[in-house]
Amino acid sequence: MARRAGPLSEEGTIGKTSTPDAASDAPTTVARRRARMPAWSIPRSTEDRVVAGVAGGLGERFGIDPMLVRTAFVVLSMAAGAGIAIYLLAWGLTHEPQPGEVVVRRPLANQARPAIALGLIVFGLLLVLREARIWLGDSLVWPVALAGAGFAVLWSRSDSSERARWAAAGRRFPGNPLEAVFAGRISFARVAVGGLLVATGMGAFLGGNDALAALPTVLLAMAVTVTGLGLILGPWMVRLTRQLTDERRQRIRSEERAEVAAHLHDSVLHTLALIQRADAPPEVTTLARRQERELRNWLYGRPDGNGDERLGNAIEAMADRVEEHHQVAVDAVVVGDSPMDERAWAIVHACQEAAVNAAKHSGAAQVSVYVEVEPDAITAFVRDQGKGFDPADVPDDRRGIAESIRGRMRRHGGTATITSEPGDGTEVTLRMPLEGT
Amino acid sequence: MSAGGAGQAPPDPGQPAGRTRVFLVDDHHFFLSGLRAELGEEFEIVGEAGDVDGAVEGIRHGHPDVVLLDVHLPGGGGRTVIEAVHRDDPEVRFLALSVSDAAEDVIAVIRAGARGYVTKSISPADLADALRRVHDGDAVFSPRLAGFVLDAFRGRIAGPVDPELDQLTAREQEVLRHIARGFTYKEVGRRLHLSVKTVETHVSSVLRKLQLSSRYELTRWATDRRLV
Numbered sequence: 001m002a003r004r005a006g007p008l009s010e011e012g013t014i015g016k017t018s019t020p021d022a023a024s025d026a027p028t029t030v031a032r033r034r035a036r037m038p039a040w041s042i043p044r045s046t047e048d049r050v051v052a053g054v055a056g057g058l059g060e061r062f063g064i065d066p067m068l069v070r071t072a073f074v075v076l077s078m079a080a081g082a083g084i085a086i087y088l089l090a091w092g093l094t095h096e097p098q099p100g101e102v103v104v105r106r107p108l109a110n111q112a113r114p115a116i117a118l119g120l121i122v123f124g125l126l127l128v129l130r131e132a133r134i135w136l137g138d139s140l141v142w143p144v145a146l147a148g149a150g151f152a153v154l155w156s157r158s159d160s161s162e163r164a165r166w167a168a169a170g171r172r173f174p175g176n177p178l179e180a181v182f183a184g185r186i187s188f189a190r191v192a193v194g195g196l197l198v199a200t201g202m203g204a205f206l207g208g209n210d211a212l213a214a215l216p217t218v219l220l221a222m223a224v225t226v227t228g229l230g231l232i233l234g235p236w237m238v239r240l241t242r243q244l245t246d247e248r249r250q251r252i253r254s255e256e257r258a259e260v261a262a263h264l265h266d267s268v269l270h271t272l273a274l275i276q277r278a279d280a281p282p283e284v285t286t287l288a289r290r291q292e293r294e295l296r297n298w299l300y301g302r303p304d305g306n307g308d309e310r311l312g313n314a315i316e317a318m319a320d321r322v323e324e325h326h327q328v329a330v331d332a333v334v335v336g337d338s339p340m341d342e343r344a345w346a347i348v349h350a351c352q353e354a355a356v357n358a359a360k361h362s363g364a365a366q367v368s369v370y371v372e373v374e375p376d377a378i379t380a381f382v383r384d385q386g387k388g389f390d391p392a393d394v395p396d397d398r399r400g401i402a403e404s405i406r407g408r409m410r411r412h413g414g415t416a417t418i419t420s421e422p423g424d425g426t427e428v429t430l431r432m433p434l435e436g437t
Numbered sequence: 438m439s440a441g442g443a444g445q446a447p448p449d450p451g452q453p454a455g456r457t458r459v460f461l462v463d464d465h466h467f468f469l470s471g472l473r474a475e476l477g478e479e480f481e482i483v484g485e486a487g488d489v490d491g492a493v494e495g496i497r498h499g500h501p502d503v504v505l506l507d508v509h510l511p512g513g514g515g516r517t518v519i520e521a522v523h524r525d526d527p528e529v530r531f532l533a534l535s536v537s538d539a540a541e542d543v544i545a546v547i548r549a550g551a552r553g554y555v556t557k558s559i560s561p562a563d564l565a566d567a568l569r570r571v572h573d574g575d576a577v578f579s580p581r582l583a584g585f586v587l588d589a590f591r592g593r594i595a596g597p598v599d600p601e602l603d604q605l606t607a608r609e610q611e612v613l614r615h616i617a618r619g620f621t622y623k624e625v626g627r628r629l630h631l632s633v634k635t636v637e638t639h640v641s642s643v644l645r646k647l648q649l650s651s652r653y654e655l656t657r658w659a660t661d662r663r664l665v
Contacts, residue, residue: 265509269536270465273557277471292536292558300539333584333617336591368580368619372587381618427618 043097054090057097119149139208143201150197153190261299269295282327290323311344311378312337315371318352322367326359329366336373343432346412347371347378350405354382354428357401362386362426380430388420405430457572460501461485462492462518463534464511468557472505475561480568488512493521496529503572508535508546508554516549523550532571540585548648553577575637576644583617586647602650605643612639 045056048066055073059066077083126145129135206215272295275288297316312334319330338344351369358367364386371380402418405428409416414432459480463469464487473482483499486492489512496504496518504522508515515533522529533551535542536558543554552571555564556579567577578586590605605613608629615625622640626633 265536266465270468270557273536274467274471276558277561289558331580331619333580335584335587335617366619370580370584370614370618372614372617383619385619 042094043101044091044094046097051087052091054087054094057094058090115152139205143203143205143208145201146204147198147201150194150199150201152194153197154194264295264299286323286327286329289329290320293320293323309340310337311340311348311371311373314340314344314348315351315369318348319355319369322352322355322359326356328355328359328364330355330369331366332369332371334371334373338373338378343412343414343434344378346408346414347380347430347432350408350416350428350430351380351382353401353405353408354430357428358382358384358386358426362388364425375434377434378430378432381427382430383425383427385425388422388424388426390422391418391420456481457503457568458483458499458501459568460492460496460499460504462487462504462510462515463507464488464509465507472564476565476568479565489514489517489521492518496522497525501529503568504529504531505568506531506533506546506551508533508542515546515551519546519549519551530571530574532567532577540588543582543585544589544647547582547644550648552644553579554582555579556581574641576640578613578616578640578643580617580619583613586643587613587617589647602646605646609639609643612636613643616640 042057042061044053045060045066046053048056048060050056050070055069056066058064059069073083073087075083076086122145126141130138130141135141206218269292272288272292276285276292280288293316297313315332315334319332322328322330351371355367355369358364362384364384366385368383369380370383371378402416405418406416409430409432412432414430416431417429418426419429420426457480459476460483461469461472461476462485463472466487469485469487473485476482483501484495486495487510489510492504492506492510504518506515506518510518515531515535519531522531531551533543533546533554534557535546535554536556547554552574553567553576555567555577559567559579570577587605587610590603590610611629612625612631615628616622620628622633622636625631626636629636631639
């Protein structure tokens with residue numbers, strides 16, 4: 001009670017008329033407040049007190065100069081006493097500090113300050129424009145401003161830590177971006193406040209334009225429209241979301257793959273290369289070569305996705321088969337690429353026959369295969385640096401193989417030429433024209 | 438010889454003159470010691486390094502004739518070494534060496550200025566031969582590299598074409614095709630009725646085009662967008 005006398009007399013000194021009923025009401029309010037003080041309630045200041053310590057308390061809590069708060073109250077009082085009303089309301093919402101209560105200072109977040117300032121400036125500008133009659137009407141501008149503020153609250157991401165949390169949430173729920181929006185407590189408050197502002201703005205707009213009378217009809221129409229739109233766009237949205245998810249998953253997978261590739265490259269490929277250089281038994285060397293080829297194809301290979309095989313892959317696989325069965329190194333170089341068809345398979349099989357033949361009879365340790373795909377033809381060369389032979393003096397078994405290669409090529413409209421000289425290796429040249437495709 | 442010495446003192450006067458000075462750059466110590474053992478007979482190993490900074494520093498101090506350079510290196514890769522060294526000393530010749538056969542990596546290091554590319558599974562004799570060749574100023578094209586280059590210069594490209602740089606002559610293509618088929622320079626010369634010197638000139642010309650032409654980027658650009 002003794003405290004109450006102070007504020008009243010001080011109020012008098014500033015020259016404000018007091019409102020007795022509110023004042024007399026206060027003690028019980030204060031008493032009740034003390035019993036169950038909500039967390040948000042701010043204690044009034046005891047030291048920095050001009051009227052009731054409201055301005056001091058607010059200033060202390062939010063880290064603002066209390067003088068500024070007081071000035072704001074005084075200025076607002078000029079507007080038909082609004083300042084006094086707000087002061088009284090604030091007084092009602094604050095409480096007398098309890099003995100030993102520590103005032104928690106919660107300065108406005110750095111991001112909140114400019115936002116509030118911007119909001120107030122916009123508000124002031126609107127008032128000025130309204131005064132100057134550059135105005136579209138109260139029922140339009142205010143709701144729009146309100147909705148705009150709500151939108152800003154909804155979509156502004158306050159600080160970097162929250163942004164980081166958003167990003168983390170985005171990683172956790174790679175599917176639905178909305179889940180990321182609702183993740184986190186602050187985000188939820190933001191969404192709630194922003195949504196409320198936007199809804200209020202929309203309501204005010206409708207109310208201001210006398211459209212609320214028709215609200216039930218409008219709601220029905222809206223429900224029907226939304227349902228219709230949902231039926232039309234729903235599947236599309238679902239597909240879009242799924243696509244986004246897939247894309248993201250794909251990207252993650254390719255990143256992981258690149259990491260694995262780098263690691264394998266640094267470790268396994270080097271080991272395989274070392275084995276080939278060392279004087280290892282031939283089977284070990286062959287195994288190392290095959291493993292290297294397999295790994296290399298997997299790491300850097302031509303994409304054979306969707307299951308449709310390409311000529312480059314088929315040639316590498318052919319080289320692999322020959323190496324496996326015939327203790328010979330097969331170096332395959334493919335320039336260009338084409339999908340597999342009958343003619344491409346004919347080339348692959350002819351190459352294989354030629355390579356096997358070279359491995360069996362030439363005595364060379366290495367066979368070179370070169371395949372080039374041009375728009376009008378596929379050309380292939382299979383060459384060894386082995387002992388060669390005189391075409392005029394060909395053993396029968398060899399002639400048989402040569403005929404088999406030629407016959408295979410001829411059946412598909414291609415040609416095969418075999419050149420060899422004793423002591424100078426053998427080269428099989430295959431050519432498959434592609435016109436008509 | 439201790440491993441990891443980034444640079445060694447300038448030529449020892451006691452060394453027999455005329456030995457090619459080689460600097461080794463590879464971050465795999467096993468491989469490095471293998472190379473040292475193989476090449477030490479014929480070449481003078483003036484230093485070795487396992488990363489980009491060590492390599493640039495060591496090459497600056499060691500004055501090698503040829504640098505045997507791993508394409509993949511911690512600290513920026515082989516091309517970073519070439520670019521840094523060539524800023525000061527464009528005379529140093531590089532032979533790229535790698536287990537990787539990803540065309541982009543190989544072409545990138547060649548475009549940065551390497552005179553050739555061999556895979557790490559190359560036999561010691563062939564490697565020595567390649568080093569000698571690079572030391573003589575020639576280009577070293579393995580069949581696989583020839584294939585990559587033919588691939589890079591294939592097809593038509595969008596945009597303006599500089600025939601001097603963006604296209605291979607019929608002769609150059611023929612030479613590259615033979616190399617890709619596994620012929621040595623000498624064999625290519627015999628088959629095309631050219632001197633070995635002429636074959637080398639063609640290959641060097643291809644190398645120059647590969648380094649100067651913007652075609653490779655253009656082709657890649659087009660391939661990425663499925664225009665070719």
